[in-house]
Amino acid sequence: SKSLVWFRRDLRAFDHAALHHALRDAVQDGGSVACVFVFDTAILAGLPRDDRRVRFIHASLIELDTELRKLGGGLIVLHGAARSEIPRLAAQLGAGTVYVNEDYEPDAIARDAEVADALQAEGRTLLRFKDQVVFEKSEVLTLAGGIYGVFTPYKNAWLKRLEAQPDSIAPWPIEPYAAALAPVPLTPLPTLAALGFDDGPLPAAAGMRGASDAFESFLPRLADYGTARDFPTLDATSRLSVHLRFGTTSVRHLVRTLRQMMANGAGGAGAPVWLSELVWRDFYAMVLFHHPHIAQASFKPAFDAVAWEAGDAASALFAAWCEGCTGYPLVDAAMAQLNTTGFMHNRLRMVTASFLVKDLGIDWRWGERYFARRLNDYDLASNVGGWQWAASTGCDAQPWFRIFNPTTQSQKFDKNGEFIRRYLPQLSKLDARDVHAPWLVPEDELKACGIVLGEDYPRPVVDHAEARQRTLERFAVVKGG
């Protein structure tokens, strides 16, 4: 019998749950497996022509096709509405079963349900596998069988479960069953232009190769991760997020490698801290799965009572934030990093998110949507989780009365102003003392550095102390929050 593997956010040909199961089943019953990716018009329609992620996916698919061909198969690449293309292709190929790796986002769940129905109407089946995370849905529950809303106990239970069931991260091998891959006639992938997108630089080296290079180069820095990860100039983090997002690496592979290192006494103090970050990723995916409303509303309903700034003044402040023109150098440099590269360091995501919500009084959802458009690694679960954390509306969030001071954050995490100068060259002549708060520097000193405030660099759009006061009042409506 014939079957189909539909690739979505799992663009690799190793340790792949859906592909493994399809091939193994095919080997058992003498069948064959075709592989497909759909450039889904339902998703592409909302993206700008210069979207970096589409380029990343495109480059990763070229590699995936090559790898599948080496194994005897190949990738069919379609451009259309996945909801109809998949049932159509399954019918055309006579595939009785379509294998996919599960996606936990509300839109993806709805799409998959529709595809499953369409397939079923013709006597075919959609089979879903866990692949994107180590533990999904209700695999990690409280002792009372409840869903965790706080990270640390979740993490402890997650680690315990992995200890008890180390097979949870065993690889799903492909090669031993590769003979069941159906060969695909050599047809070039649709070009970016044909898809309606511009060619341009990649946000990161794409594909499995890009992922493994990033991981290899990160491992020697792992030991220092715990202490260095908060400093944006240190290049102390893995930069694997875009690869985890599109599945050019396998989270099981990362956790396996890490555990092996830890068992051998390698990885130092950084290893468990980095593992924690991967657990956060599982945590947020699990939270979104159980509480899909958090994509639009506060995790804690009491916070829906908070009245955000609105109207023209708020729109202007929001635009200043998006463009990196708030007058707070660390915030502006971070937004410049996002706008020019599609990446933003985690500490800076916290700082800019906090600034939007707690200094500008703007609804976290505006910021979440902006990040969604710009981040290469944009992932609904982690992004909403991160935003609601910063806005204090989420599970296990920052308490609302804790408000980052953008200047002290800058002094602490970009002490010498290196990061600021990299992204705001107009401030490059300011020294380490002045670069965090140019509005405090006397005019003639600024002039000597080639800066006229309000012309070369904006004056602060808000006064932090006043904004802080307004935020405390704004959040006071939340009783017991």
Ligand code: FAD
């Ligand atoms: P590393 O520090 O090397 O961490 C390793 C991996 O762990 C990451 O690649 C990521 O998959 C995961 N991870 C790390 N931190 C977190 C976290 N706090 N929550 C969930 N997973 C985490 N991450 C995304 O992948 N997509 C997003 O859209 C996203 N939006 C965010 C929005 C805000 C407001 C905040 C505060 C954080 C957001 N994060 C998001 C989490 C984090 O900032 C990024 O995962 C991280 O900066 C990616 O860099 P890295 O790969 O070098 O991370």
